[in-house]
Amino acid sequence: MAELKSLSLILLFTLLTTTIESRLTTNFYSKSCPRFFDIVRDTISNKQITTPTTAAATIRLFFHDCFPNGCDASILISSTAFNTAERDSSINLSLPGDGFDVIVRAKTAIELACPNTVSCSDIITVATRDLLVTVGGPYYDVYLGRRDSRISKSSLLTDLLPLPSSPISKTIRQFESKGFTIQEMVALSGAHSIGFSHCKEFVNRVAGNNTGYNPRFAQALKQACSNYPKDPTLSVFNDIMTPNRFDNMYYQNIPKGLGLLESDHGLYSDPRTRPFVDLYARDQDLFFKDFARAMQKLSLFGVKTGRRGEIRRRCDAIN
Incomplete structure (x- = not known):
């Protein structure tokens, strides 16, 4: 029943989008x-x-x-x-x-x-x-x-709006309620290829155990945010490898434990989203194509x- 409802929403959104494009x-x-x-x-x-x-x-x-x-x-x-x-x-x-x-x-x-x-x-x-x-x-x-x-x-x-700390299941439901597929959600998550996030959005998670972070990356994050209580403006790049260039490195980082936010880790821990992370990590051209289409739809x-x-x-x- 839930799948039928999601499909109905997607079909409705497609019809509405076609009508809007005509205007x-x-x-x-x-x-x-x-x-x-x-x-x-x-x-x-x-x-x-x-x-x-x-x-x-x-x-x-x-x-x-x-x-x-x-x-x-x-x-x-x-x-x-x-x-x-x-x-x-x-x-x-x-x-x-x-x-x-x-x-x-x-x-x-x-x-x-x-x-x-x-x-x-x-x-x-x-x-x-x-x-x-x-x-x-x-x-x-x-x-x-x-x-x-x-x-x-x-x-x-x-x-x-999805939160950086939202469970992946909730984020999927939020996107599906707007007529977006799981693959479109994963593609739009690629916007994290650039930009930064404040320490407050991940500092508590990185301090825990078994959170999916690469150990050396976790230690680096702890050091970068060590003065966070006194300076709440402290932040870290979402993609530590190519922070100022839009590419598919974001997806390559996640399986290595180099994702910054809980929502990033969630993409790889859920069997519904993990295949698309792997797909976009291998194929930047496909990621660009799907990201562009999803952005136009949004x-x-x-x-x-x-x-x-x-x-x-x-x-x-x-x-």
């Missing part, structure tokens, strides 16, 4: 803002050069915006005295500021060229794709024409079009 187009701004792609590309390139953590930060921002309730830029809205927005929920407080900053910069430049034309959600989606390419990742087409959400509430995120999840949303003048505030 969105890859050349949506070709007439209304012909320099849209150039402006985004120039903005993200300058930011990535000066702040190399921007790519990982923006990919993470994209996921935290899209996965809970759809790609609608609700993650960018600031809280007010009357509302605690998504970005101030406990799970989003650790999102790096570089991701927010690069979107604000792009929006500012686009508003000067094409006022009240381009949505913040479209900017996030294109910036994510372009930044992924700058660090060696795959290119994929982005469909445009999204509108921005008029709602952003921290309370709407309850138990919707970018279409819960998209708002027409009157269901708006084009914000500022990404951090509803009009």
Whole structure:
């Protein structure tokens, strides 16, 4: 029964995605803002050069915006005295500021060229794709024409985003509830190929026994996080081998006990996900192909079009 339910959700998502793609187009701004792609590309390139953590930060921002309730830029809205927005929920407080900053910069430049034309959600989606390419990742087409959400509430995120400490079974259920297969979940986990995680997300686990860590790696992590209680900003690269390049080394690390987070170890300890880890560890081209397809699918999840949303003048505030 559970398998039938999951299959029904996947089929429903496929139908919805097809409908959404018919509304969105890859050349949506070709007439209304012909320099849209150039402006985004120039903005993200300058930011990535000066702040190399921007790519990982923006990919993470994209996921935290899209996965809970759809790609609608609700993650960018600031809280007010009357509302605690998504970005101030406990799970989003650790999102790096570089991701927010690069979107604000792009929006500012686009508003000067094409006022009240381009949505913040479209900017996030294109910036994510372009930044992924700058660090060696795959290119994929982005469909445009999204509108921005008029709602952003921290309370709407309850138990919707996977945690680094979540059991793999729970993470699988969360992805399947959104219409994603187990293989797509494993492919999207490859985003951990770049970026870093704060010590608080793994320090307790690395101190335990039989946690799947390579012993020398565990000792190195303990040393790197030894001052964590006094400095909670301490962090470690998700991929210690090629931390600034998007590749399949993340999957090669996991079987060797070099995965950083509990969720990484979980991918190899569960028989449902382990074959895909091995597959992507052997074949980077296949990983890139599947990652690109899954990212494109995620970018279409819960998209708002027409009157269901708006084009914000500022990404951090509803009009």
